[in-house]
Amino acid sequence: MARRKKVYEGKAKILYEGPEPGTLVQYFKDDATAFNAEKRATIEGKGVLNNRLSEFFMSGLNAIGVPTHFIRRLNMREQLIRAVEIIPLEVVVRNVAAGSISKRLGIEEGTALPRPIVEFYFKNDELGDPLVSEEHIIAFGWATQQDLDDMVSLALRVNDFLSGLMLGVGIKLVDFKIEIGRIWDGDYMRLIVADEISPDSCRLWDIETGKKLDKDVFRRDLGNLADAYTEVARRLGVMPGPGTGVTKPTLIN
Numbered sequence: 214m215a216r217r218k219k220v221y222e223g224k225a226k227i228l229y230e231g232p233e234p235g236t237l238v239q240y241f242k243d244d245a246t247a248f249n250a251e252k253r254a255t256i257e258g259k260g261v262l263n264n265r266l267s268e269f270f271m272s273g274l275n276a277i278g279v280p281t282h283f284i285r286r287l288n289m290r291e292q293l294i295r296a297v298e299i300i301p302l303e304v305v306v307r308n309v310a311a312g313s314i315s316k317r318l319g320i321e322e323g324t325a326l327p328r329p330i331v332e333f334y335f336k337n338d339e340l341g342d343p344l345v346s347e348e349h350i351i352a353f354g355w356a357t358q359q360d361l362d363d364m365v366s367l368a369l370r371v372n373d374f375l376s377g378l379m380l381g382v383g384i385k386l387v388d389f390k391i392e393i394g395r396i397w398d399g400d401y402m403r404l405i406v407a408d409e410i411s412p413d414s415c416r417l418w419d420i421e422t423g424k425k426l427d428k429d430v431f432r433r434d435l436g437n438l439a440d441a442y443t444e445v446a447r448r449l450g451v452m453p454g455p456g457t458g459v460t461k462p463t464l465i466n
C-alpha cells in the first residue's frame with residue numbers, strides 16, 4: 214500500500230501530503246498535552262470528536278464568509294484542508310477572564326471582560342509560547358500591520374459566530390485560540406483560519422452550572438475529557454459514530 218508522506222507531526226495532529234497540490238490531510242490523534250507537554254495522556258475518542266467538531270465550526274464559518282482551511286471531512290479522524298503558511302502566532306480571544314489572564318493580572322476567573330480582548334502569543338514551544346505585543350510582531354516581521362488588522366477582524370468574527378452557536382446550546386464561550394495562515398491566489402495573499410477549532414482550544418462553560426466542557430477538564434483533573442467533549446458534540450447535534458446521520462452542520466448557506 215502506498216504510504217502518504219508525513220509533512221508535520223504536532224502534539225494532537227498529524228499533517229500528510231494531500232491528494233492535490235495546495236491540499237493536506239489533517240489527522241486528529243487521541244493524544245492530549247497540557248503545560249507545554251509536561252502533562253500527557255491518550256484519551257480514547259478525542260481525535261474523532263475534535264475532527265467532527267472542527268469540521269462543524271469551520272464549515273459554519275465558511276458558510277458565513279469567514280474563510281478557513283477546511284475543505285471536507287474524509288473519515289473519522291481525517292479532513293482535507295488547504296495548505297497554508299502558518300503565521301507563528303496563537304490568536305486568543307477572551308470574553309470572560311480565565312486561565313493565564315486571571316493569573317497574570319489577578320482577575321478572578323469568571324469575571325466578564327468589558328469587551329472581547331484579543332491577544333497574541335508567539336508560537337515557540339522552547340519559550341513556552343510567550344505573550345507578545347503588536348510592536349514585537351511587526352518589529353520581528355512575523356506579520357505586518359495590515360495582517361494584524363485582518364487577524365483581529367477574523368478573530369472577532371470567529372468570536373461572534375462561536376459565541377452565538379454556543380449560547381444556543383447553553384454554553385458560554387469563555388475564550389478560544391485560533392491559528393491563521395496565508396494563502397496565495399497568484400500575487401494576491403489573504404489570511405484564513407487554519408489549524409483546528411475544538412474544545413482543545415476553547416474554554417466552554419455550561420451556562421446553568423458553570424461546569425467545564427473543555428480541555429481544562431484534563432489540565433485540572435476535573436473528570437473524563439471524552440465525556441465533556443461528547444456533551445458539547447451532543448448539544449450541537451454533531452454526534453460521532455455511524456448511524457447518527459449527522460455529517461454536516463445544520464447551518465445553511
Ligand code: TMP
Pocket residue numbers: 305311312313314342388389390413414415416
Ligand atoms: P490561556 O488562558 O492558557 O492563555 O488560554 C487561552 C485559550 O487558549 C484557552 O481557550 C485555551 C487556548 N490555548 C490553546 O489552545 N493552546 C495553548 O497552548 C494554550 C496555552 C491555550
